[in-house]
Amino acid sequence: MNELHGKVALVTGGSRGIGAAxxxxxAARGADVAITYQSGAAPAAAVACEIKERGRRALTLQADSADAAAVAGAVDExxxxxxxxxxxxxxxxxxxxxAEGIDELDRTLAVNVRGPYAAARAAARHLGAGGRIVNIGSNVAERVPFPGLTMYALSKTALAGLTKGLARELGPRGITVNLVHPGPTDTDANPASQPNAAAMAGLTALGRYADAAEIASVVAFLAxxxxxxxxxxxxxxxxxxxA
Structure with a gap:
């Protein structure tokens, strides 16, 4: 697989979980890859090492996605x-x-909505025809089966509007913008071995968690x-x- 040879990608939050995948x-498809991380320098370095072992260039950038200036700076860098x-x-x-407080809401929206907007705004200065923006949403933007997810569902639902708006803004320049909603995915933050995993898996038609690589392959197709x-x-x- 070499269809992304010569391309450069930036993955925010790429030090672990779905982002790392x-x-x-x-990188496996030929791209050089930069990743941002908030605090996990060691995991980010490990992902970069794997990318370099594939013969691709890698770059790690510390940036808190709640800080719009830091996110935009990472894109430019x-x-x-x-x-x-x-x-x-x-x-x-x-x-x-x-979480139910306004402070927690502000933090959630800052990272999950304002961060992607700031990154896309900065990226638009660099992307040319054939450029790609892929936003990562969530299954709870489509279906919220139990309490405790209101803020997260709100933030991830907002990405649908962001994606459609950016698609219109950037389409005339040949840049595509799409949104992927992952379902329950086996990561360190949401392991398939956790006590509630069986119940979560039971809410899917396939009755199982995804491997992070399955989500990554969808993103790579869109890229x-x-x-x-x-x-x-x-x-x-x-x-x-x-379903």
């Missing part, structure tokens, strides 16, 4: 140090379970040339959660 998959920018994956997010006529779309890779 996306970074690895883009990635483009400068790697020479260009072709793909932005807005993956960084937080989930504050059961490639074969998805050139797909834009403004919300794609559920959720195992039938919303």
């Amino acid at each position: 996306i970074a690895r998959e883009l 990635a483009a400068e140090l790697l020479g260009r920018l072709d793909i932005l994956v807005n993956n960084a997010a937080i989930f504050l379970p059961g 490639g040339d074969d998805a050139g006529y797909v834009t403004g779309a919300s794609i559920s890779a959720d195992g039938g959660w919303a």
Whole structure:
């Protein structure tokens, strides 16, 4: 697989979980990859090492996605140090379970909505024709089966409007913008071995958690040339959660 050879990607929150899987998959398909991380320098370095072992360039950038200036700065730095920018994956997010306060709402929206907007705004200065923006949403934007998810669902639902709006704004320049809604995915933050995992898996049509690589492959498709006529779309890779 070499369809992304010569391309440069930035994955926010790429040091672990779905973000790390996306970074690895883009590198496996030929892209040089920059990742941002908030505090986990060691995991970010480990992902970068894996990317370099594939013969690709890698870059790690510390940036709190709640800080719009830091996010925009990371985009600009990635483009400068790697020479260009072709793909932005807005993956960084937080989930504050059961939170109800305004301060927690502000933090959630800052990371999950304002951060992607700031990154996309900065990326638009660097992306050319054929550029790709892929936003990472959530299955709970489509279906909220139990309490405690209101803030997270709100923030992830907002990405649908962001995606459609950006698709219209950037479409005339040949840049596509799409949204992927992952379902329950086996990561360190949401392991398939946790006590509630069976109940979560039971809400999907397939009855199981996703492997992070399964989400990454959908993102990689949207980042490639074969998805050139797909834009403004919300794609559920959720195992039938919303079926």
